[in-house]
Amino acid sequence: MDRRGVAAKGEGQDLESMGKEGERVADLLSRKPTFDDGQPHAWVTLARALSKMGVMSRRQAMGTIWSGRVKVNGVTVKKHNVWVDLLHDEIRLDGRVLREPRDHVYLALYKPVNVMCARFDRLGRPTVYDYLPKLDRWVFPVGRLDYDSEGLVLLTDHGQLSDRIASPEYHVPKTYRVKVAGQVFEETLEKLRSGMDIGGYITLPAKAHILRRNKSTCWVEITICEGKNRQIRRMLGRCGHQVLRLVRVRVGPVRLAGLKPGQWRYLTEKEILGLKRAARLS
Template sequence: MRLQRFLASAGLGSRRACEQLIVAGRVRVNGRVAALGSRVQPAADRITLNGRPLSTQRLTYGALYKPVGYTCSNRDRHAEKLAIELLPKDWPRVFSIGRLDRDSEGLLLVTNDGELAQKLAHPRHKIPKTYEVGIRGSLTAAEMERLQKGMTIGGERMVADRVFGVRPAGETSTFQMVLSQGKKRQIRVMLAELGHEVIRLKRLSIGPINLGDLKPGKWRLLNDQELAKLSRMG
């Protein structure tokens, strides 16, 4: 197999991140500095990163309900709480596919399959993600149309695939919003452009994977059917 694929299967990140490790000269195969595009035989070759031997880990795929207040990062010295710390201690090193900001909650997919993670995160696949959004004020039909037609904010074109299920409740409203773009803080930015403050943002699904009845801070392993659907999307 190609060296960068092996590194990804060893839990070192996406294939692109692994390519950067190789280019930086940090990876050796049988004592020699590896070249990008090298092929390896994991059972026979000695592969090291910064002198540390590597081996493939069991591939793990999970769904986590990230609560508000947790940061989606494996390392962040400024973060009080990391979402990854909610997972079992005996899991291999995993990372999230995409992110949720600290003030958002809901579905987060985690894995140590760097190749699949890179495919799913690539913008060209336009994997839809569904969110439940709570705002101050009421969302009008004209505003729904504007969100779905798109808007240019700060030089970036942002558009929602679908906005539906508006439920007014006094001075607030709740609705669902589907995105396939994945711009940074896109929902908050688009609604701020319309003059609405987001008071709750919860991700309900990523492609075919649903949050379901998971509770905040809890996790589950993906089943074979879900993995097959994700693989087809990537």
């Protein structure tokens, strides 16, 4: 859609009656991320930008943007998914320039089973935020952990580090201990280690070994460097195994050990440096 089409559509604003400012808004609404001009960029949607800068969740940001409280480069934008560049655009909320905090917050939480990795849940189910202390800024989960899974969830306001830990490009390992019905044999382990089709996606090779066997169940430890939706369950399901329990025990150098379900702690300086090193972030 060209700029005139965007202006005519409006996107919640009467751009044609706004004159020059309407043209500037239309330019913002119609632009696309660019990476080929030789300059560094950090493109995100406007709602994501407010979350990355520790202001509020993306869901809260959508309503805030629609209410007209946010300006980009001096003009009010009411579209939450307009693209902004954190390195070059000026974003203001209620007149205050927003920037990522220099001193970030890093927490580790043992997410209990049947808890959502989200700020709100439409069904009223508990979320990870029910277990966190009161903080002076917004923090968000580094990746997600399924509602019916448990274990280590990292939360931070450091957007760049979070993105790199979640991205398969940086190969930050995540380790899970999984209880499955029946017995897992070497053939299944080799499939996990080789990479496999889980339905429209070929996984990267995983590390996998048996922890212990019981009469009718088996515990397997699996380490992956990506995090597709329900990936561990889908991988084992493709091999014919039902997952009975799934616990994430490690992300990079950070371990779950020492936390009980519902407990949290701040990361140590050594853990923070280790995470940054693993994510190739100086």
